[in-house]
Structures are given as structure tokens and as C-alpha cells.
Amino acid sequence: xxxxxxxxxxxxxxxxxxxxxxxxxxxxxxxxxxxxxxxxxxxxxxxxxxxxxxxxxxxxxxxxxxxxxxxxxxxxxxxxxxxxxxxxxxxxxxxxxxxxxxxxxxxxxxxxxxxxxxxxxxxxxxxxxxxxxxxxxxxxxxxxxxxxxxxxxxxxxxxxxxxxxxxxxxxxxxxxxxxxxxxxxxxxxxxxxxxxxxxxxxxxxxxxxxxxxxxxxxxxxxxxxxxxxxxxxxxxxxxxxxxxxxxxxxxxxxxxxxxxxxxxxxxxxxxxxxxxxxxxxxxxxxxxxxxxxxxxxxxxxxxxxxxxxxxxxxxxxxxxxxxxxxxxxxxxxxxxxxxxxxxxxxxxxxxxxxxxxxxxxxxxxxxxxxxxxxxxxxx
Amino acid sequence: xxxxxxxxxxxxxxxxxxxxxxxxxxxxxxxxxxxxxxxxxxxxxxxxxxxxxxxxxxxxxxxxxxxxxxxxxxxxxxxxxxxxxxxxxxxxxxxxxxxxxxxxxxxxxxxxxxxxxxxxxxxxxxxxxxxxxxxxxxxxxxxxxxxxxxxxxxxxxxxxxxxxxxxxxxxxxxxxxxxxxxxxxxxxxxxxxxxxxxxxxxxxxxxxxxxxxxxxxxxxxxxxxxxxxxxxxxxxxxxxxxxxxxxxxxxxxxxxxxxxxxxxxxxxxxxxxxxxxxxxxxxxxxxxxxxxxxxxxxxxxxxxxxxxxxxxxxxxxxxxxxxxxxxxxxxxxxxxxxxxxxxxxxxxxxxxxxxxxxxxxxxxxxxxxxxxxxxxxxx
Numbered sequence: 001x002x003x004x005x006x007x008x009x010x011x012x013x014x015x016x017x018x019x020x021x022x023x024x025x026x027x028x029x030x031x032x033x034x035x036x037x038x039x040x041x042x043x044x045x046x047x048x049x050x051x052x053x054x055x056x057x058x059x060x061x062x063x064x065x066x067x068x069x070x071x072x073x074x075x076x077x078x079x080x081x082x083x084x085x086x087x088x089x090x091x092x093x094x095x096x097x098x099x100x101x102x103x104x105x106x107x108x109x110x111x112x113x114x115x116x117x118x119x120x121x122x123x124x125x126x127x128x129x130x131x132x133x134x135x136x137x138x139x140x141x142x143x144x145x146x147x148x149x150x151x152x153x154x155x156x157x158x159x160x161x162x163x164x165x166x167x168x169x170x171x172x173x174x175x176x177x178x179x180x181x182x183x184x185x186x187x188x189x190x191x192x193x194x195x196x197x198x199x200x201x202x203x204x205x206x207x208x209x210x211x212x213x214x215x216x217x218x219x220x221x222x223x224x225x226x227x228x229x230x231x232x233x234x235x236x237x238x239x240x241x242x243x244x245x246x247x248x249x250x251x252x253x254x255x256x257x258x259x260x261x262x263x264x265x266x267x268x269x270x271x272x273x274x275x276x277x278x279x280x281x282x283x284x285x286x287x288x289x290x291x292x293x294x295x296x297x298x299x300x301x302x303x304x305x306x307x308x309x310x311x312x313x314x315x316x317x318x319x320x321x322x323x324x325x326x327x328x329x330x331x332x333x334x335x336x337x338x339x340x341x342x343x344x345x346x347x348x349x350x351x352x353x354x355x356x357x358x359x360x361x362x363x364x365x366x367x368x369x370x371x372x373x374x375x376x377x378x379x
Numbered sequence: 380x381x382x383x384x385x386x387x388x389x390x391x392x393x394x395x396x397x398x399x400x401x402x403x404x405x406x407x408x409x410x411x412x413x414x415x416x417x418x419x420x421x422x423x424x425x426x427x428x429x430x431x432x433x434x435x436x437x438x439x440x441x442x443x444x445x446x447x448x449x450x451x452x453x454x455x456x457x458x459x460x461x462x463x464x465x466x467x468x469x470x471x472x473x474x475x476x477x478x479x480x481x482x483x484x485x486x487x488x489x490x491x492x493x494x495x496x497x498x499x500x501x502x503x504x505x506x507x508x509x510x511x512x513x514x515x516x517x518x519x520x521x522x523x524x525x526x527x528x529x530x531x532x533x534x535x536x537x538x539x540x541x542x543x544x545x546x547x548x549x550x551x552x553x554x555x556x557x558x559x560x561x562x563x564x565x566x567x568x569x570x571x572x573x574x575x576x577x578x579x580x581x582x583x584x585x586x587x588x589x590x591x592x593x594x595x596x597x598x599x600x601x602x603x604x605x606x607x608x609x610x611x612x613x614x615x616x617x618x619x620x621x622x623x624x625x626x627x628x629x630x631x632x633x634x635x636x637x638x639x640x641x642x643x644x645x646x647x648x649x650x651x652x653x654x655x656x657x658x659x660x661x662x663x664x665x666x667x668x669x670x671x672x673x674x675x676x677x678x679x680x681x682x683x684x685x686x687x688x689x690x691x692x693x694x695x696x697x698x699x700x701x702x703x704x705x706x707x708x709x710x711x712x713x714x715x716x717x718x719x720x721x722x723x724x725x726x727x728x729x730x731x732x733x734x735x736x737x738x739x740x741x742x743x744x745x746x747x748x749x750x751x752x753x754x755x756x757x758x
Binding site: 035037038039071073304323326335336338339 | 450
């Protein structure tokens with residue numbers, strides 16, 4: 001289901017077959033937390049070149065609930081998106097958003113950050129929810145250890161993550177047997193993918209152990225989790241240097257929650273195929289706009305009478321039709337259109353970066369592309 | 380510049396020539412307060428059938444300021460809208476938003492609701508600002524008396540409004556002489572329009588006096604102001620019954636700040652050609668959605684599992700692609716996309732209503748259209 005088309009150094013150009021079409025790697029997933037991109041229609045993400053979006057199991061479980069999404073005909077139909085959807089397991093939000101949680105061997109008990117309701121999430125339940133949502137790429141429930149963590153803690157944590165991964169895989173396989181018509185067409189059902197998540201903090205031997213265990217269980221793809229959680233970027237790159245070679249070449253590799261354009265380039269160079277991050281959408285809402293010459297803080301006084309496009313190198317509708325002065329005006333006036341235009345531009349910027357990355361690997365020019373991009377970006 | 384094409388009873392079907400194209404009457408203007416429709420692109424308003432939008436002089440004067448808009452090449456270019464723009468005079472906001480104001484013969488002194496800065500607005504300045512914005516249809520500065528008001532107060536108020544109207548006309552004419560190249564192409568400049576505003580509260584004799592004075596000064600169109608400010612609807616319709624016949628048949632008639640679908644139908648029936656109102660956009664943000672069967676409060680529990688379109692009679696993208704359950708989910712989850720989709724639908728609903736009104740007048744079936752619409756709407 002994953003086909004490696006070309007490499008440029010360790011950078012990989014591939015294609016991943018999902019239940020909602022073939023998608024080109026490396027790709028970046030725009031975040032649609034509750035089944036909606038902040039201010040955008042999914043078709044606009046597609047127009048920017050996005051083929052996969054990410055939705056959050058935790059948020060959708062709380063609101064509107066996976067049963068309503070299932071009754072609606074699945075998340076694709078509910079949100080009017082016929083591209084691929086990756087869902088996380090909910091684990092990350094349980095550990096980052098919920099104030100009270102109890103970790104047990106069975107699963108994790110937590111309180112909803114919305115109404116304080118107690119919820120018990122197990123590996124099996126995480127898979128069941130994702131199946132009900134109609135996800136194309138599902139993630140195993142894991143524990144993402146904070147940075148920094150004692151080695152002892154991380155050691156126990158990767159054992160739990162491995163145990164849960166086994167149970168997730170069992171549940172995933174069982175549901176395939178139990179519900180052969182889960183998605184009506186069996187060839188679609190067969191293209192549903194389950195990914196395992198390598199943890200291990202910043203400890204190379206624990207990363208190695210975690211990777212080996214997961215590869216032994218066997219997944220459709222492997223994520224590297226627990227990075228970009230506060231450790232310095234060089235440390236992240238070093239972990240990737242050590243971890244990525246342990247993952248099978250014939251499976252996609254997903255670096256969760258990463259990152260800046262620099263992070264993405266550095267990680268593609270190390271053989272990562274998939275990314276997701278809130279940066280383009282969240283920063284848009286705060287008026288931080290990505291351009292080929294670096295980040296523009298659009299509220300700055302200097303743009304008050306700047307009637308040039310945000311990024312002359314960008315061919316998104318925002319850069320074609322509006323000026324920095326107008327974007328600044330909308331931001332200062334707190335207009336809804338500000339969020340929409342800023343988000344559209346940042347999403348377009350990230351997708352354009354990914355297009356450039358893919359093309360450069362095809363041309364076996366990834367190193368040159370990376371250097372050229374960063375030189376301009378940091379100028 | 381206004382051509383009456385057809386009547387159906389007192390309802391009128393016409394075409395108004397503006398510096399940004401011919402527009403079909405009766406029409407409804409979507410509000411773009413600071414040069415942006417809340418959450419929508421102007422082209423989406425056009426796709427719904429909207430040909431004229433309204434921008435607020437008061438708001439644009441405060442932020443970003445008319446000089447910046449002028450430097451940007453005018454409001455059309457600034458906000459990327461090549462249709463017609465009507466600007467109000469700023470007077471209404473001075474009286475409704477500013478806490479401290481001093482009415483003088485010369486003009487009105489007020490405090491910005493944003494930073495408390497004192498600003499003195501004169502009839503001349505109101506016109507100058509609108510000219511700098513590049514407005515196609517400009518409004519005279521007036522005083523909009525609150526409801527209810529003592530007759531003595533309203534009597535003085537219409538005198539002031541008449542005096543200011545005279546000065547606005549002078550300023551408008553002067554600027555045409557002073558700046559013959561104001562809009563480069565002189566045929567465009569010549570199509571800039573100035574409207575007078577009839578006031579007089581709920582006093583028929585004062586309305587009559589105000590109308591007579593304004594008609595004597597002579598304007599490109601006439602607005603009826605000071606209605607829908609708290610008086611009961613039947614009183615508003617009565618005032619229209621008395622006032623509209625006093626206005627010249629060969630000029631467009633604009634009922635300011637109105638209103639609900641019922642208000643619009645009743646007013647078209649009385650010979651009104653132009654409308655504007657915050658209702659479709661503001662109500663959208665509060666989750667009140669207009670449908671052919673009346674208003675839907677989308678947050679209601681009953682829509683939780685309602686997978687039918689919001690309005691099966693509506694062919695807007697929201698009704699075609701999404702369900703009530705999804706719109707409810709977005710509203711409850713406080714998603715930005717909720718505002719965008721709700722606004723798009725309400726704007727489409729109003730523009731579809733206006734299309735129906737225009738067609739029914741052409742077919743000389745306005746009475747039937749109105750009765751049919753209201754029967755279903757109130758069912």
C-alpha cells in the first residue's frame with residue numbers, strides 16, 4: 001500500500017494508497033480538529049494541494065460524538081471532504097488537555113476539558129472510535145512522555161505503549177473480521193491503515209527498543225511520537241537520525257506534530273514522509289504569516305500602508321487579490337475574514353512547500369531545494 | 380441614471396446606473412462594515428446575486444482611515460470588489476455608538492468608540508470621506524431622531540437634516556468641479572450618486588415637510604431614514620404609505636436599515652427599491668438561520684441528528700453540501716467555519732428573496748409572490 005517512487009539522499013518520494021485515494025508523499029496534513037479546518041472549507045485545502053487532513057479523535061469523541069458522525073455516514077460525508085483523513089488516537093489530548101487523568105494498564109481515565117465528565121479510554125475503544133469516524137489512517141493509543149522525563153519513566157512508558165499497540169492491532173484486525181461490510185466496498189475496507197507509534201523520549205536505546213517491538217507487531221506505517229514537545233531542535237534531529245533507520249523502508253514514516261518549515265525540511269532529509277502541525281492554522285489566527293522570506297507579523301505598523309502582496313512568490317488567492325495593508329486592517333479590526341484569509345495563505349504556503357519538496361526529490365535535487373529555501377527564508 | 384422597467388401594483392422593478400455597473404432593483408445590500416463582509420469574500424456575495432454592498436463611513440474613518448483607503452486605490456481595490464458600494468454618512472453610528480456627542484449647527488462632535496478620540500464630523504467632511512473611499516452611492520449627513528421623540532425635537536431635527544443635506548450637495552458638486560479627474564474616467568465620475576435622507580420620525584406632516592425640502596434640493600435618490608428604530612412594524616408601514624408617494628418616481632428609494640423578509644416584502648409593495656440590514660449577517664453569527672419555512676435556531680437539540688439540509692428549497696453551497704447536524708456541531712463547537720457557513724447561507728437567502736421579488740414584479744405577480752412566500756415562511 002506504500003510505494004517508494006524515488007529517493008534523493010535519504011529523502012523519499014512515494015505514494016500511499018488509502019481508502020480515499022492515493023496520496024503523494026511527503027505530505028503535510030492540515031488540522032481539522034473537530035471535523036473542520038479553522039475558517040476554511042476542505043475543498044480549499046485541496047485547492048492548495050492538500051490530500052490528507054487530520055481530525056482529532058479526542059475532540060470528536062467529546063463533540064459531537066463518534067455515533068453521530070457514524071450516523072451521518074462518517075466524517076468524510078459529515079464535513080464534505082472526499083480526500084483521506086488521518087485520526088489520532090486521542091491519547092495526546094488526554095495527556096495535554098485533561099487536567100485529571102489516571103493511567104492504568106487497561107487504559108486511561110480522564111476528565112473532559114469541556115464539562116469534567118469522566119471518560120475511560122482503552123486501546124480497543126480508541127480504535128473503535130476511529131473506525132466509527134470512518135478514518136483512513138488510524139493511530140494506536142500511546143503514552144507520549146513529556147520532555148524531559150526520567151529514563152525509568154520512559155522505559156515503563158514504552159512498555160505500556162507496546163502493550164497498547166498490540167491490543168490496538170488486535171482490535172483493528174477483529175473489526176475487519178467482525179464487520180466485513182464496515183465500509184460497504186471490501187476493497188476500501190482493506191485499504192484502511194493502522195499506524196504504530198515509536199516512543200522513547202530522548203533515549204536512543206529506548207527508541208530502538210520501541211521501534212523493534214512495534215515493527216515486530218507489524219503496522220501499515222510507523223509514527224515517531226514524543227518529539228517537538230519541548231526538546232531543542234538539534235536533539236529532535238539526532239533522535240530522527242537514530243530512529244528512522246530502524247523503521248522498514250517499505251512503510252510510510254510519520255513525524256507527529258511537526259513543525260516549522262525548517263523542521264519539515266530537516267526531517268524529510270532524514271527520511272520522514274508525513275507531517276501534521278497546528279502551526280500554519282494557529283499562527284494564522286495570531287497574525288503570524290509564513291512567506292518565502294520568513295514570518296510576517298501582519299499587525300506591525302510597517303504594513304499600514306504597504307500595498308504590496310503578502311508574498312510575491314505565492315500564487316494563493318490571498319496574495320493575488322489582497323495587500324498587506326488590507327490584511328493588517330482586517331487583523332487590527334478583528335474581522336472574521338482576517339482569520340479566513342490568514343489561514344488560507346498559511347495552508348497554501350505549507351502545501352506549496354510540500355509540492356516543492358516532492359518535486360525536488362523527483363529531480364534528485366532535494367539538498368539544493370532545502371538550501372535555497374532556507375537561505376531565502378532566513379534572509 | 381435610474382430607469383423604471385416595470386411595476387406590479389406599487390412595487391417597482393428598475394435598473395440603477397452606478398460608477399461600478401448597472402444594478403437591478405429592488406436590491407438588498409449586504410453589510411461590509413469596515414470593508415469586509417463578516418467571514419465572506421465579496422465574490423461570494425456576488426455569487427449569491429448581490430450587486431451592491433454597504434460600507435460604513437464611521438468605521439472606515441476610524442480604521443484604517445479614508446486616506447489609507449484612498450492610497451490603496453479606493454475601497455473597491457482595497458477589498459477586491461468590483462461591484463457597487465454604498466456608503467452611509469457616518470451619522471447613524473455617531474448617534475448610536477458614540478457615548479458622548481455634541482450636536483452643533485456646523486456638525487457633530489463625538490468620541491470614537493474605540494479609543495475615545497474626539498472627532499468633529501461636518502456635512503462637508505462626511506462627503507469628503509465618502510469621496511476618498513471611492514463610494515458609488517453616497518449619503519448625506521443627517522440626524523436620525525430616536526423613537527419615540529417629541530414632535531418639537533423632530534421638527535428641529537429635520538431642519539438641521541435639511542440644512543446639512545444642502546451643504547452635502549454643495550460639497551459633492553464642488554468636488555466634481557474641483558477634481559474632474561477624481562476617478563480618472565469622467566463618465567465614471569459622472570455616475571457617482573448622492574442620496575438625501577427623509578426624516579420626520581412618526582409625524583406625517585414632518586415627513587412631508589422633510590421630503591419636500593429634500594426633493595427641492597434635488598438628489599440622485601432618496602432614502603427614508605429613522606424607521607426600524609424601535610417603532611412597531613405597522614407604524615413603519617403607515618409612514619411608508621404616507622412618505623413614498625412624496626418621492627419622485629424617477630429616482631430610487633432606499634429604506635435604510637430594513638429589515639426582516641416580511642419588512643422587505645411590505646416595503647417593496649409600497650414602492651421601495653433598496654434595502655440594507657445587519658440581520659442576515661448578524662443573525663448568522665448568533666445561529667439564527669433564515670429558511671423558506673422561517674428562522675431555524677441551529678443550536679437547538681432537535682438538529683443534533685438531523686442529517687437533512689438546512690433549507691431544501693435553497694441551492695446555496697451550504698444547503699447543498701452540509702446538514703443541519705453538521706451546522707449545529709460547528710456552532711456548538713464555536714468553530715470559525717460556523718460563522719462563515721451561516722453567513723453565506725443567510726446572505727444567499729436574502730439575495731434569493733430579492734431575485735424572487737424582482738422576477739415577480741417583471742411577471743406582474745408581486746402580490747402572489749409575497750403571499751406565497753409569507754404563507755410558507757410563517758407555516
